[in-house]
Amino acid sequence: MVSTPSRARSGTAELRSNPDVTDSLITIIDLVRTKLATSRPELGRISNFGRSIVSQRVEEAIELGLLVEGDLGESNGGRAPRVLEFNARAGAIYLAVFGAKHVGFAVTDLEGAVIASSHHSWDIATGPDKSLTFMKEKIAELVEGSAAPKPWAIVVGVPGPVEFLSGKPVAPPIMPGWNGYNIRENLEPFYGAPAFVDNDVNLMALGEAKILERTENMAKLDLIFVKVGSGIGAGILSSGKVHRGANGAAGDIGHTSVVGDSSAVCRCGQVGCLEAVAGGWALVRDLERAVEKDPSGELGRLFAEKGYLIPSDIPLAAKAGDARAVEQVIKSARTVANTVASLVSFYNPHIVVVGGSIAEAGDLFLASLRQVVYSRSLPLATRDLKIVPALDNHQEGILGAAQLAIGELFSRTWMRTWLPEGSPRNYTPV
Amino acid sequence: MVSTPSRARSGTAELRSNPDVTDSLITIIDLVRTKLATSRPELGRISNFGRSIVSQRVEEAIELGLLVEGDLGESNGGRAPRVLEFNARAGAIYLAVFGAKHVGFAVTDLEGAVIASSHHSWDIATGPDKSLTFMKEKIAELVEGSAAPKPWAIVVGVPGPVEFLSGKPVAPPIMPGWNGYNIRENLEPFYGAPAFVDNDVNLMALGEAKILERTENMAKLDLIFVKVGSGIGAGILSSGKVHRGANGAAGDIGHTSVVGDSSAVCRCGQVGCLEAVAGGWALVRDLERAVEKDPSGELGRLFAEKGYLIPSDIPLAAKAGDARAVEQVIKSARTVANTVASLVSFYNPHIVVVGGSIAEAGDLFLASLRQVVYSRSLPLATRDLKIVPALDNHQEGILGAAQLAIGELFSRTWMRTWLPEGSPRNYTPV
Numbered sequence: 001m002v003s004t005p006s007r008a009r010s011g012t013a014e015l016r017s018n019p020d021v022t023d024s025l026i027t028i029i030d031l032v033r034t035k036l037a038t039s040r041p042e043l044g045r046i047s048n049f050g051r052s053i054v055s056q057r058v059e060e061a062i063e064l065g066l067l068v069e070g071d072l073g074e075s076n077g078g079r080a081p082r083v084l085e086f087n088a089r090a091g092a093i094y095l096a097v098f099g100a101k102h103v104g105f106a107v108t109d110l111e112g113a114v115i116a117s118s119h120h121s122w123d124i125a126t127g128p129d130k131s132l133t134f135m136k137e138k139i140a141e142l143v144e145g146s147a148a149p150k151p152w153a154i155v156v157g158v159p160g161p162v163e164f165l166s167g168k169p170v171a172p173p174i175m176p177g178w179n180g181y182n183i184r185e186n187l188e189p190f191y192g193a194p195a196f197v198d199n200d201v202n203l204m205a206l207g208e209a210k211i212l213e214r215t216e217n218m219a220k221l222d223l224i225f226v227k228v229g230s231g232i233g234a235g236i237l238s239s240g241k242v243h244r245g246a247n248g249a250a251g252d253i254g255h256t257s258v259v260g261d262s263s264a265v266c267r268c269g270q271v272g273c274l275e276a277v278a279g280g281w282a283l284v285r286d287l288e289r290a291v292e293k294d295p296s297g298e299l300g301r302l303f304a305e306k307g308y309l310i311p312s313d314i315p316l317a318a319k320a321g322d323a324r325a326v327e328q329v330i331k332s333a334r335t336v337a338n339t340v341a342s343l344v345s346f347y348n349p350h351i352v353v354v355g356g357s358i359a360e361a362g363d364l365f366l367a368s369l370r371q372v373v374y375s376r377s378l379p380l381a382t383r384d385l386k387i388v389p390a391l392d393n394h395q396e397g398i399l400g401a402a403q404l405a406i407g408e409l410f411s412r413t414w415m416r417t418w419l420p421e422g423s424p425r426n427y428t429p430v
Numbered sequence: 431m432v433s434t435p436s437r438a439r440s441g442t443a444e445l446r447s448n449p450d451v452t453d454s455l456i457t458i459i460d461l462v463r464t465k466l467a468t469s470r471p472e473l474g475r476i477s478n479f480g481r482s483i484v485s486q487r488v489e490e491a492i493e494l495g496l497l498v499e500g501d502l503g504e505s506n507g508g509r510a511p512r513v514l515e516f517n518a519r520a521g522a523i524y525l526a527v528f529g530a531k532h533v534g535f536a537v538t539d540l541e542g543a544v545i546a547s548s549h550h551s552w553d554i555a556t557g558p559d560k561s562l563t564f565m566k567e568k569i570a571e572l573v574e575g576s577a578a579p580k581p582w583a584i585v586v587g588v589p590g591p592v593e594f595l596s597g598k599p600v601a602p603p604i605m606p607g608w609n610g611y612n613i614r615e616n617l618e619p620f621y622g623a624p625a626f627v628d629n630d631v632n633l634m635a636l637g638e639a640k641i642l643e644r645t646e647n648m649a650k651l652d653l654i655f656v657k658v659g660s661g662i663g664a665g666i667l668s669s670g671k672v673h674r675g676a677n678g679a680a681g682d683i684g685h686t687s688v689v690g691d692s693s694a695v696c697r698c699g700q701v702g703c704l705e706a707v708a709g710g711w712a713l714v715r716d717l718e719r720a721v722e723k724d725p726s727g728e729l730g731r732l733f734a735e736k737g738y739l740i741p742s743d744i745p746l747a748a749k750a751g752d753a754r755a756v757e758q759v760i761k762s763a764r765t766v767a768n769t770v771a772s773l774v775s776f777y778n779p780h781i782v783v784v785g786g787s788i789a790e791a792g793d794l795f796l797a798s799l800r801q802v803v804y805s806r807s808l809p810l811a812t813r814d815l816k817i818v819p820a821l822d823n824h825q826e827g828i829l830g831a832a833q834l835a836i837g838e839l840f841s842r843t844w845m846r847t848w849l850p851e852g853s854p855r856n857y858t859p860v
Contacts (some may be wrong), residue, residue, distance in 0.1 A: 151659020
């Protein structure tokens with residue numbers, strides 16, 4: 001489906017000499033890529049371009065390997081038009097989403113469909129060199145096994161704040177050795193493709209938006225993804241785009257002050273932080289103390305078996321009816337809810353998505369949280385508000401990473417630079 | 431400077447038949463309007479358009495009355511090029527910024543420069559019919575006295591939440607009679623121009639951004655404007671654009687829960703709201719009680735003189751050394767600061783601007799607020815954070831209203847619809 005180099009080159013020369021053509025070509029490709037138009041007549045109707053402009057641009061896009069011609073479409077009385085499709089296999093996206101203790105790798109096409117993926121236990125604290133070498137090995141395995149196209153973009157998610165433009169983690173508390181490490185500089189020459197680095201919860205928020213896209217207008221979607229795992233963090237979308245803030249620190253809500261309980265000591269050194277009251281590590285700390293004294297219930301059994309507890313034990317025990325686990329899940333949900341209520345009044349999102357290991361207690365967590373948010377937020381801000389559980393934390397991160405790359409690669413500004421060459425390979429983001 | 435109708439029409443026909451031309455024309459006009467280019471050679475360098483395309487588009491823009499040719503510019507060795515300027519007087523922006531008890535009117539050019547303005551006491555509670563009739567009268571006076579051009583846009587700011595697209599206030603607590611009132615429907619047929627309606631604090635945030643534009647990159651500016659007046663509200667900018675949220679309610683932080691004091695009864699019916707502890711009306715309530723018992727100090731004198739206090743008496747008395755006023759200003763600042771600290775961790779803005787009558791206590795308010803925010807927010811989120819006082823509440827609202835209109839009128843999407851006609855008059859926003 002990809003054009004031969006010589007044919008592509010002749011199109012290229014014209015494109016470079018005439019930016020008007022580049023602009024209308026971008027419009028045509030985008031209408032097909034986003035499935036707003038699937039045939040030449042439809043392209044004409046929606047773009048207002050004349051018939052000859054449409055067919056010239058479509059030819060150019062086919063030469064560049066970005067559009068492909070499919071079967072005959074439905075007839076509208078006359079001759080049935082050929083269906084046009086975006087060539088999602090023109091390139092691939094290689095991605096890695098690192099959590100604190102695990103990592104997911106995937107290779108997707110240019111629409112974000114997963115071609116191959118794998119998931120591994122991995123300690124982010126082993127540092128960037130070992131982690132990125134591991135990534136290269138595992139991605140190579142995925143690519144080999146799947147005959148994936150060459151990469152058009154690389155995406156890395158990490159569990160800490162990131163300076164998005166430079167691709168460097170900034171003072172990430174649980175990522176020793178990563179502070180200021182230039183991930184882009186490591187990956188771009190290796191893959192010959194632009195690399196994007198972002199916080200993992202930001203990617204989960206983007207992934208949720210992709211899932212919600214079927215029912216919501218993504219271009220206008222204001223969303224907050226709240227992750228209640230070992231720590232607590234948020235990913236924020238503003239009009240469907242990640243809001244990263246001035247230092248890439250936006251969403252770091254784990255250390256905001258909590259109404260009421262202000263005696264809990266936090267691992268950050270302050271007292272009264274949200275995490276120190278409602279985070280998985282704080283619940284584990286309190287529950288381990290409790291089961292040492294009284295080893296009853298499911299938590300007692302788990303502790304006797306392993307000698308320790310982890311955050312995901314708590315929702316499991318709560319579902320098995322352990323009273324102390326239930327109590328802690330409700331406490332966590334109500335405390336998180338107070339913070340979320342303030343954020344809802346401030347930010348007025350369409351949707352709050354709740355994920356993370358503690359939130360996996362399901363309805364128990366969600367119902368307690370909803371109750372507080374709906375009673376404490378401004379009525380207007382909750383009038384249409386939906387509070388929904390996350391679908392699957394690993395899946396969301398991978399979906400979101402692909403969406404991030406697609407949004408950047410096919411932005412009009414950036415397409416202007418790479419389109420005349422036919423692919424963004426060897427172009428780095430500005 | 432405005433072209434004759436017949437000449438404009440011939441250009442129009444070509445524009446309509448060729449969207450490629452419209453797109454490059456928008457690029458040319460925008461480069462001159464935003465002062466990125468001031469001559470044909472500069473336009474060529476920056477746009478990458480060839481010399482003949484640049485000069486054709488410039489001619490068309492001059493025919494449409496949007497660009498004007500000025501003096502000879504600096505020579506670069508050869509013949510000195512003519513300076514190109516955006517014709518800011520091609521149209522005007524008529525605007526009104528209503529507060530609870532006052533209103534500012536202005537007529538500006540298409541760059542936001544004020545041609546004429548006035549300021550009046552006005553009670554928003556008189557309702558939309560009387561308020562908008564008053565607006566029409568006063569705007570007519572401004573236009574008559576200044577020979578302002580025809581309006582290209584109307585902007586109205588109101589002290590409550592607004593559904594931006596429809597231009598309707600939604601459940602505004604201090605604006606009886608305005609709930610759901612269609613302001614656009616009232617103004618658009620009257621002025622024959624599109625009307626935009628927004629919350630007043632949103633406009634102030636935009637106005638501050640315009641002021642900060644000289645030193646900050648507005649396109650990337652994340653800003654929170656906190657207004658501590660009688661009530662408490664915030665205006666939020668995300669990448670230089672107003673973040674309004676799902677229901678236009680974003681920024682309504684006055685009724686979020688406050689850490690610590692949870693006994694104060696709020697006018698909204700809840701307890702422990704930020705406004706009920708730190709808002710001007712709550713301070714007045716507490717101070718009136720106090721001076722009734724003990725009429726000493728500047729507040730005692732003001733109360734004896736008038737029989738009541740208003741929020742702006744408090745910073746005045748504090749500056750005169752009244753101990754109770756000083757205490758209340760510090761209490762307000764520290765309470766607001768706790769909420770702002772959470773917002774800073776969540777949103778990671780570049781700048782927090784603090785305005786409103788209570789904040790007019792100046793350094794006393796600002797220093798107390800800064801102290802708490804810098805000690806309570808995430809270190810990374812405050813690393814480059816600036817917390818600055820607002821310049822002038824009235825001026826900011828007017829500046830911001832003009833910026834809002836300019837941003838909408840000259841957005842690429844919307845320019846595509848009106849540019850072939852030469853002006854956005856009689857085009858309504860979608």
